[in-house]
Every structure is written in C-alpha cells, then in structure tokens.
Amino acid sequence: MKERKKHCEVCSKDFSTMFRVQYKNPKKWVFVCKDCLLTVKKDNPAYSYGGTWKK
Ligand SMILES: [Zn+2]
Structure with missing residues (x-):
C-alpha cells in the first residue's frame, strides 16, 4: 500500500500538518509547513489560503 506524503514546498520537509x-x-496550490507559511504570507499580495491538511 502506498502512503501519500506531503512535503513542504519551501523547506522540503515532511510534516503531519x-x-x-x-x-x-x-x-x-502548494503545501507548506507552519513555519514557512508565516514566512511566505508576510507582505505577500500573491498569498491565499486554501485550508489545512492533516494526516
Ligand atoms: Zn516548510
């Protein structure tokens, strides 16, 4: 069985949320971790939020 994992687009690490x-x-649409979310959303007119994904 394949396990689908998502990695943060920015830091390429695997997170549970x-x-x-x-x-x-x-x-x-990309997935980012919480830390990178705070980084990319700052002063970013291109930023939009599409939801939270949990394992
Ligand atoms: Zn990250």
Missing part, C-alpha cells in the same frame, strides 16, 4: 496555500505567480 500542512497548509495549502498559493504564494507566488503563476499561482498554484
């Missing part, structure tokens, strides 16, 4: 966001252009 990820946040679905868009943060750059062209816009696409």
Whole structure:
C-alpha cells in the first residue's frame, strides 16, 4: 500500500500538518509547513489560503 506524503514546498520537509496555500505567480496550490507559511504570507499580495491538511 502506498502512503501519500506531503512535503513542504519551501523547506522540503515532511510534516503531519500542512497548509495549502498559493504564494507566488503563476499561482498554484502548494503545501507548506507552519513555519514557512508565516514566512511566505508576510507582505505577500500573491498569498491565499486554501485550508489545512492533516494526516
Ligand atoms: Zn516548510
């Protein structure tokens, strides 16, 4: 059985809780961890939040 894992788009680490966001252009949905979320959302007009994903 395959286990689907999500890795943070920014730091490439695996987390049990990820946040679905868009943060750059062209816009696409990516998953980031909490720390990187705070980094990418700061002063970012391209940022939008799409929900929380938990294992
Ligand atoms: Zn991260």
